[in-house]
Amino acid sequence: QKEVEQDPGPLSVPEGAIVSLNCTYSNSAFQYFMWYRQYSRKGPELLMYTYSSGNKEDGRFTAQVDKSSKYISLFIRDSQPSDSATYLCAMKSGGYNKLIFGAGTRLAVHP
Amino acid sequence: EAGVAQSPRYKIIEKRQSVAFWCNPISGHATLYWYQQILGQGPKLLIQFQNNGVVDDSQLPKDRFSAERLKGVDSTLKIQPAKLEDSAVYLCASPPGSLSNTGELFFGEGSRLTVL
Numbered sequence: 001q002k003e004v005e006q007d008p009g010p011l012s013v014p015e016g017a018i019v020s021l022n023c024t025y026s027n028s029a030f031q032y033f034m035w036y037r038q039y040s041r042k043g044p045e046l047l048m049y050t051y052s053s054g055n056k057e058d059g060r061f062t063a064q065v066d067k068s069s070k071y072i073s074l075f076i077r078d079s080q081p082s083d084s085a086t087y088l089c090a091m092k093s094g095g096y097n098k099l100i101f102g103a104g105t106r107l108a109v110h111p
Numbered sequence: 112e113a114g115v116a117q118s119p120r121y122k123i124i125e126k127r128q129s130v131a132f133w134c135n136p137i138s139g140h141a142t143l144y145w146y147q148q149i150l151g152q153g154p155k156l157l158i159q160f161q162n163n164g165v166v167d168d169s170q171l172p173k174d175r176f177s178a179e180r181l182k183g184v185d186s187t188l189k190i191q192p193a194k195l196e197d198s199a200v201y202l203c204a205s206p207p208g209s210l211s212n213t214g215e216l217f218f219g220e221g222s223r224l225t226v227l
Binding site (some may be wrong): 006014032034041042043044045046049051088089090092098099101102103104 | 115151152153154156159167173202204213214215216217218219220221223
């Protein structure tokens with residue numbers, strides 16, 4: 001079993017739709033949870049960062065962490081064609097332990 | 112503050128040849144990471160440096176991969192001899208703060224390696 005599971009998609013939605021992206025994990029020691037966005041032929045860029053459980057909102061993006069279920073989500077409201085990218089969840093435990101990435105979900109938002 | 116610079120952007124070699132990638136991380140930051148991203152997968156950590164020292168190289172295939180960081184600034188990642196399965200994007204990253212360990216990372220654009 002992988003430490004972090006993420007459905008690779010692809011996910012295709014019309015412009016304006018609400019998008020839900022999810023990851024599950026098995027390591028209960030994870031405390032830091034991130035979503036990275038990666039455009040084609042570019043490096044990942046940090047989109048959202050959450051420490052422990054709870055919700056965090058930034059513009060059209062909302063990140064949720066449910067540690068009891070070992071489940072994290074990213075919601076994108078009013079999706080735009082510019083949101084078309086691969087979304088990677090990532091998480092780590094404390095200290096200098098390494099960041100573990102999911103496989104990434106490819107999202108296509110069509111006009 | 113400049114971003115993470117990597118070169119070359121693309122490299123095509125035949126198996127058993129050698130290749131080297133270079134990274135210049137965010138200026139003054141002590142921590143530097145090399146990740147391998149195979150097509151369709153998430154990045155996987157190869158090696159983590161803290162200044163000149165190695166913090167984690169548990170997933171680095173040491174029979175063929177080597178990395179060094181001279182004077183705690185630039186870093187090079189070398190593969191010798193390359194195998195077909197080494198075809199991937201090699202990403203260099205550093206955290207936003209010199210001592211940050213939350214997992215927030217700035218990535219370079221990557222070096223895409225194709226092994227034929």
